[in-house]
Amino acid sequence: MISAQAWADAQRLWDFQQMGHELRPCSVAIGLGSHDLGVADTTAELFHRGMAPLIVFTGATSRTTRERMPRGEAEHYRDRAVELGVPESAILVEPRATNTGENIRYSRAMLEERQVPVSSALLVSKPYEERRAYATACKLWPGIEWVSASASMTLPAYVDAIGDAQLVIDMLVGAQQRLVVYPSQGFMTEQVIPEAIEAAYSRLRDAGFTSRILAEDSQPASR
Structure with missing residues (x-):
């Protein structure tokens, strides 16, 4: 009890964890993998609202997701977003990250490798991890504008x-x-x-x- x-x-x-950022269109949306498929739902909604032309879903598995998402968090997020009407061509999958720092580093490397220009990014996380994700992104990928987003709950x-x-x-x-x-x-x-x-x-x-x-x-x- x-x-x-x-x-x-x-x-x-x-x-405290929620940043309260005002959403605006960004270069890319980065959906951080976790046990919560609601992150994929929110990212898909933002895409349909025109907030980002491209999505990166990032995440391998963890002890809380390996049974529910055996193919990896990012893969299951992609499937969910496609079910919600996001074109597969608008989604990149980063399947290796096992923590928030790797989510940011590996997503950055993937986008740079594909020569995707990024000046701003929607950082989509669980509602209670907005601040943690934002502080990580600002440290590991400075020089772009980060806008925190999550399900409004x-x-x-x-x-x-x-x-x-x-x-x-x-x-x-x-x-x-x-x-x-x-x-x-x-x-x-x-x-x-x-x-x-x-x-x-x-x-x-x-x-x-x-x-x-x-x-x-x-x-x-x-x-």
Whole structure:
């Protein structure tokens, strides 16, 4: 049973992770692979709205996706987008990335290899990973304008869609921890984190929402 305090703290992290960017047309949309096919849905919707003429779906598999997406996250995302009416010719698949840093580096390399000019990019992620993805992209691919995008959903609606509240809160805690740990390791830009967000993270960590946090925080987790 998840306590009222834990739900309130999860809501704080959820709100903080979202960047609130105003969407505008960009050179390309990059859909970050994960367990959530909603990222593919959002990317397809943005394509149909004329927000990007080209999509890159990036992602291999992880422990949470290898059974549901055995051909790789990017491949399953492509299939979903095609079902939603996106032409296959408008989609590139990057099938090797296993973390957000690789999503950015490998997508950049693919686009540069194909000589696709990129001055701006829609970065499409899960709602609770907008800030983490944005900070990573700004660090690893500077010089272009990044616009964060995700499905417009409340936390309760997202939990209902995923069907696993523990997993969603664990992921929120993991995303928040990386905002603290990764800048010093060169993986992302520094983010200003309010004290209220730090406190919410600490309470959730101490309450046991730890399956997605890193060992550097003295808790069992994997990247």
